[in-house]
Amino acid sequence: MEISAFVLFWAAIFTGNILLTYFLGMCSYLSISKEIESAFGLGIAVAFVLIVTSALNWLVYYYILIPFGIVYLQYIVFIIVIAAFVQFLELVIERYTPSLYYSLGIFLPLITVNCAILGVGLFMIIRKYSFIQTLAFSAGSGIGWLLAILMLAAIRRKLKEKMVPAGLRGAAISLIITGIMALGFIGFSGIVQIQ
Amino acid sequence: MLSRIFQDIGLMSAIGVILALIMVLAQRWLSNYGEVTININKKRDLVVTGGNTLLASLADKQIFIPSACGGRGTCGACKCQVFEGGGPILPTEKPQLTKEEMADNVRLSCQVKVKTDININIPEEIFNxxxxxxxxxxxxxxxxxxxxxxxxxxxxxxxxxxxxxxxxxxxxxxxxxxxxxxxxxxxxxxxxxxxxxxxxxxxxxxxxxxxxxxxxxxxxxxxxxxxxxGDFYLRDTEADILFVAGGSGSAPIKSMLEHLREVGTSRKMTYFFGARSAKDLYLGDEMRTFEEYFDDFTYVPVLSHATEEDHWEGKTGFLMPYFKEAIRDPKNTEAYLCGSPGMIAAVTKSLINDYGIDEGKIYYDSFG
Missing domain, CATH: 2.40.30.10 (Translation factors)
Known part of the structure; x- marks a missing residue:
């Protein structure tokens, strides 16, 4: 059954959130969520890179990897494409929009190794999405990731003034919060189901 | 089978090469800032290739701004004033800069990238x-x-x-x-x-x-x-001098004394040298010669942990109580301190609070 791109978009944000359902992209999610400002910057950067690299990888997969029969190399190829694109993006931003570079540029190297980006690339292949579906799915995933990190950053800001047991400070409490948020997101699962 | 392997390797390499090529071209076109001019103190113009940090660009032209951490932005030694063309203050600089410094256009030269013509101000001594x-x-x-x-x-x-x-x-x-x-x-x-x-x-x-x-x-x-x-150097005045050093901190003091012997002086000088025990004392003979040579120079070694075998008859304990006999007019005394941060802090505090020496006349070189 062909799922419409519109449904995919919303499903990727809520019922199949790349971070809260699949727990992908955790490292930068945990380390850059101390302040809302930087969490937002990173989230935007991830969303943008996700959309563009997924589209690029889709083209590479269906027009290079399949015709030449080297599908088994998809992991390596995808990673190279992501890394090259992020590097390229960094150069472009640094050159033409210095102000954006100073707010987003520092996050770009982190994105190269963000599992959410590779994860979306692999999901779109396994689930046999069309190009349009891929765009919608990656856009939804990017926005979903941004939403998740923003929520964590907002909660962590409140948490700063609260007494957290010493053994739970930092990543530990963040993971517990993430788990509770993930439970909350299960509530959306009745709306649409994509996988 | 073998041809299949070679074909796949070839394809994989081709993808890599194409991407690398795009990167190289992008680097060529996007990171090429051409030649830019660094204007120093409104006097000198340096033409450098853009894209590098200010610290590295200046080092290329044989101008060395002090930097202890090697450009990682952690030591804060490479501060200089950047008036135009430095871009906004980066998050990596903020921990090292005070509010006053930010208002005064002070930046870390290891973080500022030279992309356009830039106006900077650095102390004249740095040219040396x-x-x-x-x-x-x-x-x-x-x-x-x-x-x-x-x-x-x-x-x-x-x-x-x-x-x-x-x-x-x-x-x-x-x-x-x-x-x-x-x-x-x-x-x-x-x-x-x-x-x-x-x-x-x-x-x-x-x-x-x-x-x-x-x-x-x-x-x-x-x-x-x-x-x-460094700005720890002997001031050319007529004030009395109090030298205080510990461990290898006698190095700059030795340089100052040898310099004074060359140029001649009649200033009253006292040198307190702090060490643990007799085996940590050195340069004693040189100090004796200085005592004979200068009109008014006294060398006072003080041991903090003198042992039995030392047979030490000199001064012991902390340095601070012994300053009393060396300071005749607190308003006309300069202090030069060199030693560990702990020692410097303790001596500075005592000089200001107990002896009334001006904070501005206490010069020090602290090593960690």
């Missing part, structure tokens, strides 16, 4: 800072853990410094230490001797550079250093 090549001429054992090392500059070079300033040694990789390190040491020889310098280095357990100096260096070895740096 150069890179020197030298050969080790002599190594003296002052104590069991302190060595005096003399570096002879290679033919045709001469160093112009003020007594009390320091240089930065560049270590070469050795044993387990794979990377170069840069560490600062005060010059212990007089400025009048401008074709060689002496440094006094105390062995710090696990210290990268001190271990290198103590275990690796031999007479005849080639060593590079940059300098001179």
């Amino acid at each position: 800072i150069r890179k020197f090549n030298s050969v080790i001429e002599e190594i003296i054992d002052y104590t069991y853990d302190i060595k005096g090392v003399t570096f002879k500059l290679t033919e045709g070079q001469s160093i112009d410094f003020k007594a009390g300033q320091y240089v930065q040694l560049e270590t070469k990789p050795y044993a387990k230490v794979k990377q170069k390190a840069i560490r600062a040491y005060s010059i212990s020889s007089k400025p009048e001797l401008n074709n060689r310098i002496q440094l006094i280095v105390r062995l710090v357990p696990e210290g990268i550079c001190t271990t290198w100096v103590h275990t690796q260096l031999k007479v005849g070895d080639k060593v590079d250093f940059t300098g001179p740096y």
Whole structure:
């Protein structure tokens, strides 16, 4: 059954959130969520890179990897494409929009190794999405990731003034919060189901 | 089968090469900022290739801004004023800058990238800072853990410094230490001797550079250093002088005394040297000669942990109580301190609170 791109978009944000359902992209999610400002910057950067690299990888997969029969190399190829694109993006931003570079540029190297980006690339292949579906799915995933990190950053800001047991400070409490948020997101699962 | 393997390898390489090519072209077109001009103190113009950090661009032109951490933005030593063309203050600089400095256009030169024409302000002394090549001429054992090392500059070079300033040694990789390190040491020889310098280095357990100096260096070895740096130097006034040093901190004091002997002085001077026990004392004979030479110079070694075998009849304990006899007019006394941060803090506090010496007349060089 062909799922419409519109449904995919919303499903990727809520019922199949790349971070809260699949727990992908955790490292930068945990380390850059101390302040809302930087969490937002990173989230935007991830969303943008996700959309563009997924589209690029889709083209590479269906027009290079399949015709030449080297599908088994998809992991390596995808990673190279992501890394090259992020590097390229960094150069472009640094050159033409210095102000954006100073707010987003520092996050770009982190994105190269963000599992959410590779994860979306692999999901779109396994689930046999069309190009349009891929765009919608990656856009939804990017926005979903941004939403998740923003929520964590907002909660962590409140948490700063609260007494957290010493053994739970930092990543530990963040993971517990993430788990509770993930439970909350299960509530959306009745709306649409994509996988 | 084999042809299949080669075909796949070829395809994979082709993808890699294409992406690499795009990157190289992008680098070529996007990161090429062409030639930009660095205007220094509204006087000198330097034309450099854009895209590098300010610190590196200046070093290329033989202008060395002090930097202890090697451009990582952690030491804050490479501060300079950037008026135009530096871009906004980066998050990596903020921890090192005070509010006043930010308002005063102070930046970390290791973080600022030179992309457009840029206007900067750096202290004039920095123009004197150069890179020197030298050969080790002599190594003296002052104590069991302190060595005096003399570096002879290679033919045709001469160093112009003020007594009390320091240089930065560049270590070469050795044993387990794979990377170069840069560490600062005060010059212990007089400025009048401008074709060689002496440094006094105390062995710090696990210290990268001190271990290198103590275990690796031999007479005849080639060593590079940059300098001179620092605003700890002898002021040319007529005020009384209080020198206070501990451990290898006697280096800049020795330089100052030797300099004063060259130029002559009738200032009242007292030198308090703090050490643990008698085996940590050194340069005693030189100090005795200074006492004989100068009109009014006293050398006061003080031991904090004198042992039985030392048979020490001199002063013991803390240095501070003994300052009383050396200070005749607190308003006309300058203090030069060199030692550990703890010692400097304690002595400074005592000089201000107990003896009423102006904070502005206390000069110090603190090593960590």
